[in-house]
Amino acid sequence: MTTPTIPVIETHGLWRTYGEGDTAVHALRGVDLTIEAGELVAIMGPSGSGKSTLLNVLGCLDRPTAGAYRLLGHDVARLSANELARIRNHTLGFVFQSYQLLPRTTALDNVILPMLYAGTPRRELAPRATAALRRVGLGDRLDHTPAKLSGGQQQRVAIARALVNEPAVILADEPTGNLDSTTTAEILALFQELHAEGITIILVTHEADVAAHATRVLVVKDGAIASDVRQTPRRARQERAA
Amino acid sequence: MSLWRTLLVAIAALGRTKARSLLTVLGVIIGVGAVIAMVSIGEGAKRKVAGTFQSMGTSTLVVSSGSSQSGGARGGAGSQPTLTWDDLEAIRELPEVAWAAPQLRSNQQVLSEGANWQTQVYGTQPEWFEIRDWEVTSGERLTAADVASARKVAVIGTTVVTNLFGDGADPVGETIRIGKVPFVITGVLAKKGTSAMGSDNDDVIVIPSSTFTTKVSGGGGKYLAGQILVAAADPERTAPAVRAIGELLRTRHRLRDGQDDDFSVRDLAAIAAAMQESTATITSLLAGVALVSLIVGGIGIMNIMLVSVTERTREIGLRMALGARPRDVLTQFLIEAIVLSVIGGLLGIAAGFGAATYMAKAFGFPMLIQTEIVALAVGVSAGVGVVFGVYPARKASLLEPISALRAE
Structure with missing residues (x-):
């Protein structure tokens, strides 16, 4: 992963502006942020505060309009489209609020997808995807398509997909936004487990309950960081079938 | 990937x-x-x-007696016989012509032992088979000897065979009567099917022209009461043959400059070309x-x-x-x-x-x-x-x- 001396994420004066001239919207207004390896960071803020934009920029899904962003020491602005694709594939793992699974495709094949772009040898595809699905507690749902899975199960498939290439950082945008409280607890427990294994996790949420499970809470307002608090995380209830 | x-x-x-x-x-x-x-x-x-x-023979020219030009009223083509048997021989001599044959036509009632049938009887000569590019499937074509001695022999089409002898019969050697005259069948024509004009090519009997003029219909005199079919020497270019025949017949019929032709030469290739164009x-x-x-x-x-x-x-x-x-x-x-x-x-x-x-x-x-x-x-x-x-x-x-x- 990374040596302790290099932060996973380091930004200086990060701006993201949509549109131009009078109609320009500044989603980010000079964000300075450093995240070390092994943190579990919750980004909070009201809607429209720019918290999702920040996550997308950190996750290389979006490019900053101005400012510097170093991911594991690499200057992201200098990377080509192919190098960015490689980083998204190898270093980062995404979890979306709406799961973003391929429809009519089994859980196994959904988890295999990032490995196809990584060039993983064929004989390793199914075993590694199976292992990832077991890790999120879906070992018995390999052949289920998203339509046959509950919301919580779909999100676990998405987490397995984010995990399968063994990323340094997992970025999750409102991962529990579509889930009920029991399922939310299960997903949070899963994130805490992964965090315990050394993966850096950044999740965006607007629920204080969810943020309470993080080691650090960032509050974003009007495109800038309004507060940055380190805390002792609350333990999620371990109701998941282990 | x-x-x-x-x-x-x-x-x-x-x-x-x-x-x-x-x-x-x-x-x-x-x-x-x-x-x-x-x-x-x-x-x-x-x-x-x-x-x-193709089944008609596209390089075929049809020479017909022309209309007479008397007093303004014109008869149709062939209404006034102007072609002579000597004209036929003269056409045969032209270098632009490969073959020429008379084609005399008559509708006749034909009888076999057990059936009768009305059909088209053609009086012609052996060259006709070459011009029409028509083979026999059984027996043989008419010969020069058949024509020379006016033999009572007939080569018949498949439709006639079917109607007189039944489908698929081989009537070579059988006798039929055309009108009252008995003819021996010496050949059966290959099937050609429907003509460009929609008539049945195979509903036909072919007999020597000499026999035709003496036994079936008149016209044994100087004039040829029918058409002359001509195959051009160069099947790709029929125009020179048309021109040569025209000049020959004008000379033979002693037509002055400015006087209309008393014959017509139709070029089937030209008609075919027109049809193909459409x-x-x-x-x-x-x-x-x-x-x-x-x-x-x-x-x-x-x-x-x-x-x-x-x-x-x-x-x-x-x-x-x-x-x-x-x-x-x-x-x-x-x-x-x-x-x-x-x-x-x-x-x-x-x-x-x-x-x-x-x-x-x-x-x-x-x-x-x-x-x-x-x-x-x-x-x-x-x-x-x-x-x-x-x-x-x-x-x-x-x-x-x-x-x-x-x-x-």
């Missing part, structure tokens, strides 16, 4: 969007099928017309319809491709978020478009062949499929499919992944 792996990904993606894939394939099928069927029908019709004239017009009309089908099919393919790929912008965004390079996305959509085009193209060719075969059977055309047309139809449909399958995918792959993911 390797090409093989991209192919698997593309096929899996096609399987996920079955309805759209099916519609795209359908567009290609219709585009390709319609073009192939249309052009093949046009070509078949053209070839059929050409074939019909079918060619129909062919180009059908080709136009085919072109429109191709354009309509192409626009259909374009629409479905544009819509389906644009709808899949989110999928493209997701794939990029998971690590797909722009090139991986493009290759995937290129392969998808190619797979759809190839499947559609093959099925379209099959559909086109099917339609063409059915039409060919229904209208009695020969079945003609041109490789260039198949290639053009498949090429255009596939080209449109690929361009409009890849273009929106390329656009999406150039977006930031988050914009593609959030696209509606």
Whole structure:
């Protein structure tokens, strides 16, 4: 992963502006942020505060309009489209609020997808995807398509997909936004487990309950960081079938 | 990602969007099928017309007695006999002429032992078979000796055989009566089918011209009461023969300059060419319809491709978020478009062949499929499919992944 001396994420004066001239919207207004390896960071803020934009920029899904962003020491602005694709594939793992699974495709094949772009040898595809699905507690749902899975199960498939290439950082945008409280607890427990294994996790949420499970809470307002608090995380209830 | 792996990904993606894939394939099928069927029908019709004239002998000229020009009222061609047997011999001497034969015609009641039938009796000479390019399937053609000694022999067409002796009988050696005169059958003509004008070529009896003028009908004198069929020496160029015959007959009939011909020379090749030209017009009309089908099919393919790929912008965004390079996305959509085009193209060719075969059977055309047309139809449909399958995918792959993911 990374040596302790290099932060996973380091930004200086990060701006993201949509549109131009009078109609320009500044989603980010000079964000300075450093995240070390092994943190579990919750980004909070009201809607429209720019918290999702920040996550997308950190996750290389979006490019900053101005400012510097170093991911594991690499200057992201200098990377080509192919190098960015490689980083998204190898270093980062995404979890979306709406799961973003391929429809009519089994859980196994959904988890295999990032490995196809990584060039993983064929004989390793199914075993590694199976292992990832077991890790999120879906070992018995390999052949289920998203339509046959509950919301919580779909999100676990998405987490397995984010995990399968063994990323340094997992970025999750409102991962529990579509889930009920029991399922939310299960997903949070899963994130805490992964965090315990050394993966850096950044999740965006607007629920204080969810943020309470993080080691650090960032509050974003009007495109800038309004507060940055380190805390002792609350333990999620371990109701998941282990 | 390797090409093989991209192919698997593309096929899996096609399987996920079955309805759209099916519609795209359908567009290609219709585009390709319609073009192939249309052009093949046009070509078949053209070839059929050409074939019909072939059966008449396209290099044949027909020399008829012309109308008399007395007092302004003109009779029809042949109403006044002006051709003589000596004219026939003179025509035979022309270097531009390969063969010439008289063709005297009479409608006669013909009897066999058990049946009777009314048919066309031709009095002619052996050259006639060469001019009409007509073989016998049984027995032999008329000979010079038959003509010289006015033998009572007949070569008969298959329709006459069927009506007098039954289907498939071999009547060579049998005797029939034409009017009251008995004739021995010495040959059966090969089947020719329907003529260009719609009459039955095979409903015919051929006898020596000498026998015809003495036993069946009159006309044994100086004048030849019928037509002279001529085959030009050069079958590709009949015009010199037409001109030579015209000059010869004007001289022989002592016509002055400015005086109208008292004979006519009809060039079947020229008539055939005119007929073929009109079918060619129909062919180009059908080709136009085919072109429109191709354009309509192409626009259909374009629409479905544009819509389906644009709808899949989110999928493209997701794939990029998971690590797909722009090139991986493009290759995937290129392969998808190619797979759809190839499947559609093959099925379209099959559909086109099917339609063409059915039409060919229904209208009695020969079945003609041109490789260039198949290639053009498949090429255009596939080209449109690929361009409009890849273009929106390329656009999406150039977006930031988050914009593609959030696209509606």
